[in-house]
Amino acid sequence: MAALARPERDTGLEARLRLGEPWVTIVWNDPVNLMSYVTYVFESYFVYPAREAERLMLLVHTEGKAGVATGTREEMERHVEAMHGFGLWATLTKADS
Secondary structure, eight states, X not given: OOOOOOOOOOHHHHHHXXXXXOXXXXXXXXXXXXXXXXXXXXHHXXXXXXXXXXXXXXXXXXXXXXXXXXXXXXXXXXXXXHHHHTTOEEEEEEOOO
């Protein structure tokens, strides 16, 4: 009896599934929250140093958005939910390769 050939495995897909494709949490500028409050959220939730939190806040303010965290989709979904809990506008997207 002849043995059945095993299909080749897509190791690239397996690696992506194992590591998780990178996703980004994006915080958007809004007309409601003060810049000092956005800085506070970045410092308290993401534990960014004051200088980095302020840099990200200024990106949000001047560019309209800033990527504030990168990781697995599930992690970024938690961050987006947390940002909503703080009253900030946030979304997630796949990171550029």
